[in-house]
Structure formats: C-alpha cells, structure tokens
Amino acid sequence: MIEMLGVEPEAGADALGPTALLASIRSARTAEDAAAAEQLDLAARWADLHPPESLHSAATFTVAGCEHEEPIAGPGTPLVAEFCVAELGTVLGITSVSAKKLIGHALELRHRLPRLWAQVHAGRVPAWRARAVAEVTIHSTPSLTVEAAAFVDAQVAAVAGKIGPAQLDRLVAETIKRYDLADVDPAADPEDGYLHVDPRHVTIHDEDVHFAGTVRLEAEIDLADGLDLHQALAHGAATQKALGSEESLDARRAKALGDLARTQTALDLHDSAGGRAAGESVDGRVADESVGGRVAGEERAGVSRPDLPAAREVVLHAHFDASLSGDATVFGPTGRLEEGQRLLLLEQIQSWCGDSRTKVTVKPVIDLNQEKSAPGYAVPDRIRERVVLRDRTCVFPFCGRPARGCDVDHVIEYDHDAEAEGRPHPGPTETENLGALCRFHHRLKTHSAWRYDMVAPGVFEWTSPHGHRYRRDRTGTTALDPPDPGPPRIPSPRR
Numbered sequence: 129m130i131e132m133l134g135v136e137p138e139a140g141a142d143a144l145g146p147t148a149l150l151a152s153i154r155s156a157r158t159a160e161d162a163a164a165a166e167q168l169d170l171a172a173r174w175a176d177l178h179p180p181e182s183l184h185s186a187a188t189f190t191v192a193g194c195e196h197e198e199p200i201a202g203p204g205t206p207l208v209a210e211f212c213v214a215e216l217g218t219v220l221g222i223t224s225v226s227a228k229k230l231i232g233h234a235l236e237l238r239h240r241l242p243r244l245w246a247q248v249h250a251g252r253v254p255a256w257r258a259r260a261v262a263e264v265t266i267h268s269t270p271s272l273t274v275e276a277a278a279f280v281d282a283q284v285a286a287v288a289g290k291i292g293p294a295q296l297d298r299l300v301a302e303t304i305k306r307y308d309l310a311d312v313d314p315a316a317d318p319e320d321g322y323l324h325v326d327p328r329h330v331t332i333h334d335e336d337v338h339f340a341g342t343v344r345l346e347a348e349i350d351l352a353d354g355l356d357l358h359q360a361l362a363h364g365a366a367t368q369k370a371l372g373s374e375e376s377l378d379a380r381r382a383k384a385l386g387d388l389a390r391t392q393t394a395l396d397l398h399d400s401a402g403g404r405a406a407g408e409s410v411d412g413r414v415a416d417e418s419v420g421g422r423v424a425g426e427e428r429a430g431v432s433r434p435d436l437p438a439a440r441e442v443v444l445h446a447h448f449d450a451s452l453s454g455d456a457t458v459f460g461p462t463g464r465l466e467e468g469q470r471l472l473l474l475e476q477i478q479s480w481c482g483d484s485r486t487k488v489t490v491k492p493v494i495d496l497n498q499e500k501s502a503p504g505y506a507v508p509d510r511i512r513e514r515v516v517l518r519d520r521t522c523v524f525p526f527c528g529r530p531a532r533g534c535d536v537d538h539v540i541e542y543d544h545d546a547e548a549e550g551r552p553h554p555g556p557t558e559t560e561n562l563g564a565l566c567r568f569h570h571r572l573k574t575h576s577a578w579r580y581d582m583v584a585p586g587v588f589e590w591t592s593p594h595g596h597r598y599r600r601d602r603t604g605t606t607a608l609d610p611p612d613p614g615p616p617r618i619p620s621p622r623r
Contacts, residue, residue: 164255165248171216172234178212185210187228200232202266204274205239211576214569215592218525221607224568229263236262240277243285253289257296261288264300272304279307341465341476345385361385445532446472447517499585501558505544507536515562518586524569525590525598525605531564537573539563539582563588 144152180186186207187200200208208231217227237245237258244261247253261284265277272280283303288296330347349357364384365377373380448463465472500511507515516531539562540555547553555561563582565573572578577593587601589608597608 158251161251161254165251168230168234168237168248168255168259171230172238174212174216175206175208175231175235178209180207180209187213187231198267200228200266201235201262202240202272202274202277204277205235208235210568211572214524214572214576214578215594215596218590218592218598218605218607219596221526221605223526223528224524229259232266233259233262236266236277240265240272240274241281241285243281244288247285247289253285257288257293260293260296261300264297264304268304276304276307280304341472342382360388364388446477448472448474448477499559501556503557505538505542505557507557507562511557511559511562512536514559515564518559519564520602521564522566522569523563523580523588523600524565524572525600527566527569529566534564534566535570536562537565537570539580539588560585 187210188198199205213227213231214224216231217224220227220230222230237248241258241262244253244258248255248258261280265272265280280300280303284296284300287299291299327348328350330349331345333344333346361381361384364387365380368375368380368383375383446463446465449460451458459474461474463472463474463477500514502508502511515536516534519531519534521527521531522529522534538555538557542555542557543551543553545551560582563580573580578590580588580590583589583599587599590598590600592598599606599608
C-alpha cells in the first residue's frame with residue numbers, strides 16, 4: 129500500500145540567492161558529516177558497554193554457503209555481544225545486519241585504522257568513505273593482519289578525502305596487493321602465500337531483484353573458460369538475431385546465457401547419440417551425432433524418446449489481487465514477488481508460463497482472515513503457510529528476511545504442562561498466536577529481555593530492554609512513544 133503525502137513548498141529556500149543557497153547546502157553537508165562521525169563514535173561506545181559473555185555469544189556475520197561465521201571487525205578489535213546490535217538498529221530504524229555493520233566499521237576504524245578514524249573526526253574525510261575502506265579491510269580474503277591493516281591505513285588516510293570513491297576503491301585494493309607482494313617469500317611454498325587463494329567464483333545476487341524481473345550475476349573464472357563463454361554468448365546472440373530477434377545485443381547475450389543454463393540440464397542425461405556411440409545403428413539406421421538427427425532416427429525406427437525434464441524449476445511465489453467480473457476472474461496488472469519483495473508484472477508471469485518447458489504449479493487460494501488452530505505444539509504446514517503469507521517477513525522491527533525461511537514462533541509461550549494439569553492453555557498453536565521470526569530474532573526473543581505481543585492479526589508491538597516500543601504490521605515498522613526513564617529490564621528465564 130502506497131500512501132500519498134502532501135508537501136507544502138517552503139518559501140525560505142526561494143528567498144535565498146545562489147551564493148547563500150550554496151553556502152547553506154555546504155553547511156548542511158558539513159553538519160551531516162559531523163553527525164555521521166559522531167554516530168560512529170557512539171556506536172563504538174555502545175559496543176564498549178556490551179562485551180560478550182563468551183566467544184559463543186559474540187556478534188558475527190553468517191557467511192553464505194559456509195559453515196563458519198565471520199567477525200564483525202578484523203583481528204585486534206574487541207568482541208561485541210550479539211544481541212546488543214538489535215536495540216541499536218531499532219533506535220536508528222535499520223536492520224540488525226546494518227547495525228552490525230555500523231558497529232563493525234566503527235571498531236575497525238578506531239582500532240585498526242586509527243589515522244583514518246582521526247581524519248573522520250577532524251572533518252577531513254566523510255564517514256561514509258571511511259566506512260567503505262573499513263568494509264574492505266574487514267572482509268578481505270585472506271583476512272588482513274593488524275600489520276596489514278596498519279599499512280593500508282598509512283597509505284590511504286591522507287588522501288581518502290581528496291579523491292573520488294572509485295579512485296579510493298582502487299587505491300585500497302592496490303595497497304592490499306602491494307602489502308601482499310612485499311610480504312610474500314618467493315622461496316616459500318606457493319601454498320603458504322597469496323597464490324593459494326583461489327579467486328574463482330560465480331555469485332548470483334538473487335536478493336536484489338529488479339522490478340523488471342532480472343538479477344545481477346558476478347563471476348571470476350579461468351581465462352580460457354571466459355573466452356569460451358564469450359564465444360558461446362556471441363554465437364547465441366547472433367543466432368537469435370538471425371531468427372528475427374530485434375532486441376539489443378546485451379539483451380540477446382543475456383538470453384543466450386539463460387539458454388545455456390536450461391539446455392545444460394538435459395545434456396548429461398541425453399547425450400548426442402542417445403547413449404550409444406556415434407555411428408551405432410538403430411534398427412538398421414545410423415544415429416546422427418546431433419540431437420536432431422538422433423531424434424529423427426528414433427522416430428523413424430518407432431523408438432519412443434523419453435521426456436526431457438523441465439528446464440525451469442525455479443520456485444516463485446507471486447501474489448496478485450483478483451476480482452470477479454461475471455463468470456471471469458480479472459487479475460490486477462501488478463503484483464508482488466515474494467522472493468526479494470519486488471514488484472511483479474502480470475505479463476512477466478504470462479511470458480514465463482508460456483515456455484513449454486516451464487513447470488507451473490497453481491496452489492489453492494488461502495483466506496488469511498480465517499483463523500486456524502491445531503492441537504499440540506508442532507505447527508502444521510497449513511497453518512505455517514497462512515502465517516508466512518500474512519507476515520511476509522520476519523516480524524521483528526525493521527527486519528526484512530522473508531517469512532518463508534523463518535521460524536514460526538508462539539507469541540505467548542506454549543505451556544507443555546497445561547493440558548496434563550487441566551489448565552486453560554495460555555499459548556495455543558493458532559494463527560492468532562503465531563509470528564514469523566528469523567533465527568537470530570527468534571533467539572533474541574527467547575534469550576533476552578525483548579518482548580512482543582500480537583495486538584491484532586498480523587500486528588505486533590515490541591518492547592526493547594530499555595523500554596523503546598515499536599509496532600510492526602504489513603506496512604512496516606513504526607516507533608511508538610519514547611521509553612520511560614529508569615533502569616533496563618532484566619530478562620526472565622525462558623523455556
């Protein structure tokens with residue numbers, strides 16, 4: 129739902145002349161940079177107040193596709209209690225992950241990049257530029273030692289505020305490489321040095337889906353493979369043009385890459401000779417080396433060809449408004465793609481489903497206004513699906529993790545002894561007592577002083593350990609009244 133807000137023009141800006149207006153803009157930017165620098169300092173001080181109780185409760189970043197977790201700042205920085213980031217994030221109106229980054233950048237700058245830290249607080253380097261450098265030094269592979277970070281700091285701090293962002297990125301990368309090259313021992317085993325790091329990867333940024341239904345792909349592959357891929361994409365684009373495509377070269381190359389992905393799924397299962405060596409006869413006929421020749425030969429011989437598997441088996445959950453017009457169902461032109469929470473056009477769904485090798489599954493319509501319950505503690509799939517569709521994302525303030533990958537939590541705790549003791553159950557398994565929580569915020573609710581209630585179906589009110597209150601509904605998160613002064617709440621034991 130998009131709300132339209134009326135904005136009245138301000139007369140003050142129009143009254144300023146060009147010189148005064150530019151001076152005001154510059155003053156506003158200076159104030160913004162000073163506030164950002166102060167926020168970094170306060171974030172570091174917040175971290176100082178919350179050391180972890182043990183290594184297992186230190187804040188970390190989960191690395192996709194790996195079993196290990198990555199610290200929020202580099203070696204030599206203090207550890208931070210994992211749950212303290214949530215309250216900082218909600219006060220700032222950002223996600224817990226963004227709060228982790230803010231704290232990590234502040235600690236990285238203060239402890240490992242002190243020259244750059246001083247430049248930020250002197251007003252010579254904007255905080256966002258310093259944070260960009262910290263992001264690289266924190267997540268560099270292999271991780272930068274204290275000495276390596278100090279080398280980067282010495283080379284970068286003096287010029288970070290004088291060059292553009294792209295130049296700064298290149299300078300940081302070159303500085304890290306120069307330190308690696310100066311530090312490596314040519315006589316040592318290559319596996320002990322920088323050559324042991326394999327830079328090859330293929331990354332599909334499927335969490336950043338464009339409204340047109342596209343995603344970015346980033347890869348680093350062997351040079352020979354890259355040249356082969358370039359040739360294959362050029363051939364595919366030329367083939368499309370020869371068949372009448374009027375799309376741009378870039379669009380045709382992108383489609384050619386998708387064609388490579390889809391056709392490859394069948395190649396290993398159905399080789400070019402149908403499982404026979406080239407030239408082997410089929411009922412007195414010779415099988416071609418091409419798929420077309422093989423199929424033709426099999427059809428002439430009366431041999432049935434097994435159906436190819438569906439080439440496109442990506443699971444997408446699309447939500448569209450629909451209405452009845454007589455006996456016909458009319459769908460709205462725009463909807464929402466659950467994956468990535470992105471705008472989706474009905475014609476995009478129609479084009480995807482029009483592919484003869486696309487598998488389409490239509491699920492029944494679910495009435496989210498109908499309350500569902502189940503006996504016992506376990507949440508059945510039918511109830512879980514309703515909670516996922518209702519909540520859409522994790523219901524913690526400002527969290528945007530998709531609900532389909534979240535835990536389903538009993539808002540009021542399930543009492544396993546109530547039935548045996550003949551007492552009314554305080555926390556039944558029903559849609560009015562269930563909410564979607566990502567694993568981090570589920571653990572935070574269980575093991576910290578954060579509390580929440582469902583005040584209406586799909587509407588949750590949260591209270592932080594220090595008394596800050598937030599309402600989370602389908603439209604997002606709203607900060608409620610400020611907290612009352614007093615000591616923070618002490619968490620009670622949870623089951």
